[in-house]
Structure formats: structure tokens, C-alpha cells
Amino acid sequence: MTVAPVRVPIRGAGGLLRRRGVGWLGFAPFGAYVVLFLGIPGVVAVASGFFAADGSPTLANFSAFTDPTILKDFWNSLWVSALSALLSAVLGALIAWALTSTRPDGFVRASADSASSVLAQFGGVMLAFAWIATIGPEALVTRFLQALLHVDINANGPILYSVPGLLFPYTYFGVPLMVLTFLPALDGLKPQWGEAVATLGGTRRRYWWRIGVPVLAPAFLGSFILLFANAFSSYATAAALIDQGGIVPLAIKQQLTSETIVGVANTAGVLALGMVVIMAVLMSGYALLERRTRRWQR
Amino acid sequence: MSAGPAAGAPAPGSLSIPARMAGRRVGARSRTLTGAVPSRATGRVVLIVSGVLFAVPLAAMTWFTLQQVGTGAFTLAHYGAIFDPAQASNYEDLFTGLQNSLIICVLTVLIVLLLLLPAMLLAELRFPAVRAVLEVVCLLPITVPTVVLVVGFVPVYQVLGGTLGTDPWTLAFAIGVISLPYAYRPISTNLSTLNLTILAEAARSLGAGWFRTVWRVVLPNLRRGILSSCLLTVSVVLGEFTIANFLNQTTFQTGLLLLQQTDPYVATIFALLALLFVFLLLVVISTAGSIGRSRRSRR
Numbered sequence: 001m002t003v004a005p006v007r008v009p010i011r012g013a014g015g016l017l018r019r020r021g022v023g024w025l026g027f028a029p030f031g032a033y034v035v036l037f038l039g040i041p042g043v044v045a046v047a048s049g050f051f052a053a054d055g056s057p058t059l060a061n062f063s064a065f066t067d068p069t070i071l072k073d074f075w076n077s078l079w080v081s082a083l084s085a086l087l088s089a090v091l092g093a094l095i096a097w098a099l100t101s102t103r104p105d106g107f108v109r110a111s112a113d114s115a116s117s118v119l120a121q122f123g124g125v126m127l128a129f130a131w132i133a134t135i136g137p138e139a140l141v142t143r144f145l146q147a148l149l150h151v152d153i154n155a156n157g158p159i160l161y162s163v164p165g166l167l168f169p170y171t172y173f174g175v176p177l178m179v180l181t182f183l184p185a186l187d188g189l190k191p192q193w194g195e196a197v198a199t200l201g202g203t204r205r206r207y208w209w210r211i212g213v214p215v216l217a218p219a220f221l222g223s224f225i226l227l228f229a230n231a232f233s234s235y236a237t238a239a240a241l242i243d244q245g246g247i248v249p250l251a252i253k254q255q256l257t258s259e260t261i262v263g264v265a266n267t268a269g270v271l272a273l274g275m276v277v278i279m280a281v282l283m284s285g286y287a288l289l290e291r292r293t294r295r296w297q298r
Numbered sequence: 299m300s301a302g303p304a305a306g307a308p309a310p311g312s313l314s315i316p317a318r319m320a321g322r323r324v325g326a327r328s329r330t331l332t333g334a335v336p337s338r339a340t341g342r343v344v345l346i347v348s349g350v351l352f353a354v355p356l357a358a359m360t361w362f363t364l365q366q367v368g369t370g371a372f373t374l375a376h377y378g379a380i381f382d383p384a385q386a387s388n389y390e391d392l393f394t395g396l397q398n399s400l401i402i403c404v405l406t407v408l409i410v411l412l413l414l415l416p417a418m419l420l421a422e423l424r425f426p427a428v429r430a431v432l433e434v435v436c437l438l439p440i441t442v443p444t445v446v447l448v449v450g451f452v453p454v455y456q457v458l459g460g461t462l463g464t465d466p467w468t469l470a471f472a473i474g475v476i477s478l479p480y481a482y483r484p485i486s487t488n489l490s491t492l493n494l495t496i497l498a499e500a501a502r503s504l505g506a507g508w509f510r511t512v513w514r515v516v517l518p519n520l521r522r523g524i525l526s527s528c529l530l531t532v533s534v535v536l537g538e539f540t541i542a543n544f545l546n547q548t549t550f551q552t553g554l555l556l557l558q559q560t561d562p563y564v565a566t567i568f569a570l571l572a573l574l575f576v577f578l579l580l581v582v583i584s585t586a587g588s589i590g591r592s593r594r595s596r597r
Contacts (some may be wrong), residue, residue, distance in 0.1 A: 023420065023424050024425070025427065026367060026416065026417070026420040027417055027421075027425075027428065029412075029413050029416070029417075030413045030416070030417035031417075034435055035469070036454075036471075037451075037454070037472060037474070038435070038438065038439065038447075038475045038478075040332050040450065040454055041447050041448075041449075041450025041451045041454050041472075041475075042442060042447060042450055043450070044449075044450035044453055044454065045443075045446050045447060045448075045449035045450035046446070046450075048449065048450075048453070075450075077494040090583060091348070094344060094348075095344060095345070095348045097334070097336060097341075098336060098340070098341040098342075098343075098344035098345045099341070099345065100334065100336070100341070100346070101335055101336050101337070101338050101340070101341030102341065107485075108345070110581065110584050110585070111581070112345075113580075113584060114577055114580035114581045114583075114584060115352075115577060117572060117580050118576050118580060119352070121533075121534075121537070122533055122536075122537040122573070123537070123573075124537055124539050124551060124569075125539050125551050125554055125555055125569070126537075126554070126569035126572060126573055127355075129359060129554075129558065129562075129565065129566050129569045130355035130356060130358065130359045130569070131355055132357070132562070133358040133359045133361070133362035133566060134354060134355045134359075137360060137462050139362070140354075140358040140361050140362070141354065141358065145501070158544050158594050159416050159538075161563045170353065172352070175348075176354075186334060189333060189334045190333075191333050191335070193333060193548075194333020194334065194335075195333070197333075207333060207334070208334070212333075212334050224541075229441075231519075232443070233443030233444070233445060233446075234443075235443075235539070235540045235543075236539035236540055236551065237442065237556075238542060239539070239540075240378045240539075240555055240558070245511075248445075249443070249445040250448075252448075252449060253445075253543075253544065256449065256452060256544065268449050269449060271418045272445070272449040272450075275443055275445070275446050276442065276443075276446055278404075279441060279442065279443060279446075280441075283441050292510040
């Protein structure tokens with residue numbers, strides 16, 4: 001638990017080589033921690049789906065995937081994540097592009113960066129509150145729209161407490177995440193490329209078509225996948241807004257709380273496995289695109 | 299914040315093609331529009347419009363906290379209520395949660411400093427091959443959704459409950475895992491800007507022992523990365539909801555949600571304050587970087 005690895009009293013390179021075995025022990029505390037709190041929970045989460053309540057191996061839990069409610073949950077999770085990711089990617093790219101006109105070490109950039117990090121990673125429950133105060137029943141924008149346009153966005157029940165309503169907070173934290181992930185790609189566009197196009201007599205449209213879009217496309221797609229994954233795996237905002245299920249993370253919570261008596265989370269495990277599979281597909285796509293993106297950021 | 303040239307004045311060397319040569323569209327700046335960078339006016343318009351749009355929910359929150367229950371008239375009563383001893387019992391959950399979160403903050407930062415940091419230094423200085431492994435492990439919690447991990451945390455904590463107890467502080471171990479990516483990145487970025495092996499070898503050849511090398515040479519050079527990683531860890535802990543919710547513990551976020559059901563006004567006030575606090579924390583992180591830079595350039 002202490003800084004043991006660095007205290008090992010070795011002098012000179014010879015000693016360093018001789019005591020290699022001891023040096024490896026330095027990884028023991030961190031290794032043990034990661035195994036205990038990342039490895040084991042991860043394996044338990046995914047593997048629990050393959051066991052019955054009495055501990056015998058079974059595939060029966062996978063019948064959950066024929067349950068229409070659970071299929072609906074997956075469908076909802078997928079389309080809300082995809083649509084919010086698409087909206088966020090377009091809006092975020094626009095804002096990131098606008099930010100390239102500011103000085104990289106200036107005040108606007110620094111505060112936009114910090115604000116983006118707060119909204120993208122920290123929001124959760126608090127963003128749910130923000131949206132309740134914005135478009136909830138009797139909220140500021142709701143009243144404003146009623147008075148000005150005679151439109152009641154909550155006419156079919158409070159929109160925010162339904163699955164489509166998640167689009168508002170999800171896009172609200174998706175856009176800043178897009179700004180954070182897409183800005184480095186835009187900064188990677190070398191000014192010389194634009195100058196080269198200009199000296200060769202090319203227009204700006206031509207620049208975008210021949211250089212900007214092809215170079216940025218992998219980064220844009222990669223960021224889109226990241227936004228999708230982020231929305232797909234987020235739980236806090238939905239939990240603060242929706243009481244009954246509707247998306248996969250909420251279904252996992254329902255399954256776990258209804259099964260705590262048995263102590264083994266079987267259906268929850270199957271749902272978790274489903275999420276992991278989808279995330280694995282997304283992340284391998286992201287890794288591929290990331291490799292292509294990096295080529296232009298050297 | 300930084301002592302660079304005034305905004306608008308082009309940095310020396312950036313003006314490579316005279317305006318008249320490159321085309322008709324000339325921005326507000328005395329710079330030709332080539333490449334992807336928008337004109338200053340376009341950039342400003344987009345930034346102002348999006349800034350205003352993003353401020354709306356936050357403004358709505360603020361407006362909400364200033365309303366009287368029922369009538370909607372302007373009042374500061376909700377702010378006063380926080381300090382009213384007679385109503386303190388209403389906010390007990392939140393304050394307990396906040397207290398628990400602060401304890402978890404300290405423990406999680408200790409996990410970062412005593413477990414993650416030594417492992418990273420050891421990998422950097424003696425086992426470079428391990429660096430890639432560390433990176434994969436530390437970034438893994440971003441790829442695996444917290445809701446998935448939590449399905450595993452529930453049984454693990456049921457077992458651990460026997461030895462560790464079920465006090466809120468035990469959450470620090472689980473939250474430490476999900477803050478690994480945030481703790482890892484700043485330190486690894488800082489490490490990549492230094493040649494730590496050469497620094498350490500220099501110190502060792504001057505007769506410093508390993509402890510002295512780390513304490514007097516390595517750690518001071520990593521000050522900025524370590525500070526950022528600790529502050530980011532604090533922000534992750536304060537914003538953590540999922541784990542506490544699944545393990546039925548009262549932390550700041552779960553306390554907020556409980557309070558939202560009885561007194562949404564005060565819950566919103568605390569949510570606003572927390573958002574502001576973390577914003578300032580991140581501003582500190584980003585300016586800590588530039589302060590370090592300017593100090594070095596003066597020397």
C-alpha cells in the first residue's frame with residue numbers, strides 16, 4: 001500500500017538488473033486493486049448471465065432477449081443514443097469549428113473547454129434538474145412557448161419523463177463531448193493545406209470537398225461513435241427523470257432490485273452482456289477510425 | 299491569463315499569403331481565409347448563439363430557485379432555508395451525502411496517489427513494456443459502462459461487506475476504478491513531455507538514492523499532472539451517481555435526488571453550486587498549466 005517499489009535500495013544498473021524480480025512486486029498493490037475491483041466485477045457482471053439462481057450453468061437466462069419489453073428497451077436505448085449522437089455530432093462539430101477562430105490559449109477556448117468538460121462528464125442528475133426547470137411542467141421555456149406560440153410541449157404528458165424526452169439532456173451533454181473530441185481533429189488541419197489550395201487557385205468549397213471533409217471524416221465518425229457509446233451507457237440522467245423502465249440501464253436496475261433476495265443477478269447479467277457486446281462493436285469501430293484519424297494529427 | 303500578443307494581431311509568421319492574392323473573402327482580421335478556419339465574425343456568431351442556447355437550461359435552473367412555491371413570485375427564501383436551523387432536518391440526507399462524498403473524495407485521491415501513481419512511475423522508470431498494459435487497464439472503465447460494472451459490484455460488495463462493513467466510505471474502491479481513466483490521462487500526458495529515465499539517471503549518477511530521486515526529481519516534475527489528476531478525480535467522485543444508487547448508499551448525488559422529491563428548490567440550488575464548483579475546478583486545472591509554462595519561460 002505504500003511507495004515500496006521506489007524505495008527498493010538498489011544502486012547502479014547492475015543492481016537494477018539483478019533485482020528485477022523484486023521490482024515486479026511493485027505492481028502488486030495496484031494489480032491486486034484492479035483485479036479485485038475491475039477484473040472480478042467485470043467478469044461477474046458478464047458471466048452471471050450464464051448461471052441459474054442455484055449456481056448451475058444455464059443458457060435459460062437468454063430467453064430474456066425474446067421478452068418484448070426487454071427488446072423494446074434495447075430498441076429505445078439504441079435509437080435515443082443514435083439520434084442524440086447525430087444531433088450532438090453535427091452541432092458540436094459546428095461549435096468546434098467556430099472555436100478554431102479563437103486563440104488556442106485564449107480565454108474563450110479555456111472557458112469553453114472547462115464548460116464542455118463539466119457538461120459532458122459531470123452532469124448526470126444535475127442536468128436532469130436543469131431540464132426539469134427548463135421544459136418540465138410549469139417550467140420557464142414551457143411557459144414561454146405557451147405564451148408566445150401557444151404550443152404546449154407537455155400536451156401528451158410531461159415529455160421529459162418519457163424516453164423521447166431523454167433526447168434533450170442527452171444532446172445537451174453530447175454536444176460538449178463532441179466539442180472536446182472533435183476540436184483536436186480540426187486543430188490538426190494544417191493551415192498550409194489551405195494556403196496550398198489557395199495558391200493553386202482552388203476555392204474554399206474545393207478545399208472543404210477535397211481536403212477538409214476527407215481528412216475530418218474518420219474523426220467525425222469516431223466522435224459520433226463515442227457520443228453514441230456515451231449516451232448508450234449513461235444511467236444517472238435517465239434514473240433521475242424516468243421512474244418506470246424504458247432503456248437498458250433502467251431495466252438492469254429493475255432486474256437487480258427485484259432479484260436482491262436471491263442474491264444472483266441473472267437477467268441483469270444477460271442485459272449487461274448485451275450492453276457489453278454492443279459497446280465492444282462500437283469501440284472496435286472507434287479504434288479503427290481513431291487509427292485513421294491520428295495519421296493527420298502528427 | 300496569458301501574456302501573448304493582443305487578440306486580433308496575427309502571430310508573427312502566421313501571415314503567409316497577402317490578402318489580395320488568395321481570393322475575395324477577407325475576414326475581419328487582416329488575415330486571408332484559407333483552409334478550414336471560419337472568419338472571426340462567423341465564429342463569433344456561432345459561439346454566441348450556441349453559448350446562449352446552452353445557458354438557457356442553467357438560467358432556467360437559477361430562475362427556478364428564485365421562485366416562491368405556488369405563486370411563482372420572486373423570493374430568496376430557498377437560499378435562506380439552507381441556513382435555517384429549524385429546517386436543517388429536511389436537508390439531512392443531502393448533508394450526510396455530501397459528507398460521505400467528501401470522505402470518498404479523500405480516499406479515492408489516496409488510491410490514485412498510493413496505487414496508480416507508483417505503478418505508473420515504476421512502469422515508466424523500470425518496466426517500459428508495462429506502460430501499454432497500464433494504459434489499456436486504466437482506459438477500460440470508459441469502455442465498460444458503469445451500469446455493467448455495477449452488476450458485478452453488487453455481489454462483490456455483498457462478499458466484502460463481511461470484512462469491510464457496509465459504510466459509505468467503502469464505495470471509494472469502486473469509484474476509484476471508474477475514475478482511473480480521468481486520473482491516468484493527465485499524469486501520462488505529463489510523463490510524455492518529460493524524459494523521466496534521463497532525469498532519474500542523472501539524479502542517480504549524482505548519488506541520489508531511489509527515494510530521493512523520486513521525491514526530489516520525479517514528483518516535482520510531475521506536479522502539474524498529479525494536481526490535475528487529483529482534481530479530476532474529485533470531480534468524478536462528486537458527480538458519481540450510478541454506483542451509489544445501485545449499492546443503496548447516500549452520496550452527494552443520491553442525496554440530491556432524494557431531496558428533489560421533497561424540496562426541488564434547494565436540490566436545484568445545490569446542483570447549480572456543484573456545477574459551478576466543478577467548472578471552477580477545471581478552470582484551475584487548465585490555468586495551472588499555463589501558469590507553469592509562463593514561469594518556466596521567465597527563467
